[in-house]
Amino acid sequence: MAPRPGLTHLGASGEANMVDVGGKTETERSASAEGYVRMQADTLKLIRDGNAKKGDVIGTARLAGIMAAKKTSDLIPLCHPLMLTKVAVEITEDPDLPGLKVSATAKLIGKTGVEMEALTAVSVACLTIYDMAKAVDKGMEIGGIRLLEKTGGKSGPYRPEQG
Template identity: 75%
Template sequence: MSERPALTHIGASGEAHMVDVGGKAETVRTAIAEGFVAMQAETLEMILVGNAKKGDVLGTARIAGIMAAKKTHELIPLCHPLLLTKVSVDIEPDHALPGLKVTAMARVTGKTGVEMEALTAASVACLTIYDMAKAVDRAMTISGIRLMEKSGGKSGDYKAQV
């Protein structure tokens, strides 16, 4: 059994600190995360045809996810503020669920990864979908928020098992 890597944000005495990335090389780093919002088929149809009382659910969720990625360092303790070069949030219907699949991508040329930015974007986009449709379907569930892949940096590439 291989040893687990040490936690980088916690010192030997348990004190929290922001990791010093000053000596790391700048590389292009990309991360993709996903999440799902399950809902009643009627709720999905209402969103897809654009009849939600609060407005454009999909467009608003995309913008919310992008904004969240840009503010990740303000939301998650010890995250570095990053000069993101690209953030995208794609939302597609999954009629088998029924519901919506959210895929968020974050990219940076920098000294630290963007996994948290992609995960935050996916999470907030899912929360926004819930918020905008909760008046008609409070039983919606958000699930499956996870890192799908990442590239760049010292730790190399990662791709989730499907």
Template identity: 70%
Template sequence: MASPKPVALTHIGPDGQANMVDVGEKDETVRTAVAEGCVIMQPETLAMIVAGNARKGDVIGAARIAGILAAKRTHELIPLCHPLLLTKIAVDIVEDAGLPGLRVTALARVTGKTGVEMEALTAASVACLTIYDMAKAVDRGMVVSGLRLVEKTGGKSGDYRAGN
């Protein structure tokens, strides 16, 4: 059985220097990415957040806005990311008593020449960090976990869906 051909890293030039990929010749397509993460916490912390009793205010609302803002600024945070004219960003945060904690799902969409995986991942991670920040006074043992790309569609490389 032959080994798969190694994939060249597109952000590294022949001389080893990092560079921004030229996407000018690529076709514009609708590209969507969904990422997720979670914040595991004490059941009492989860109850406080869901009831809206956190001292800093609406934890879920603030985390949603933070995630949206983060997606819009991904190119300022991650070196070599292209600035994108995002057409949709959605951040959904739901209670998951089984963790216990909050599960964050972020969707990013663009019609463009490059993907939006980093925007979705950035939105999910910053939303999780905001939850931690707003509740750390009562639960410093919270854990941000499971940050991953769930799916992506569009572009030359095609669709991707993570396994369970």
């Protein structure tokens, strides 16, 4: 299997490798991601009113997302361990889903990006919401997890096309 152009984690014979970032310049880097947990309206009300049996769903999910961003290199093979300078996780109610929207931003000054950290924060926050409310709503749906923006590095800024 020959490596494909642009796939930086593949060696000459197709084996997985960690990218050497030693020669890269340190820059300020950030990434933001989003996702959602769709649920029954009654489940959303239960969470909003603070009546979930396991406790504060939103506060716990926010903390879980921050902790997950810090552990991304332990979870995703070939990710570099990073010295993050900031991780923020926001969870907001969306009655139109109905459910909760989750967004995360990760920042650092370093030689590699933080896209995976932002995506991991959102993913684990969504999973935590599911875990804490599954006793009343096993049909919840996690979705829409995507990168919203990244800045810094040689490739420059990225924002997905709207549409």
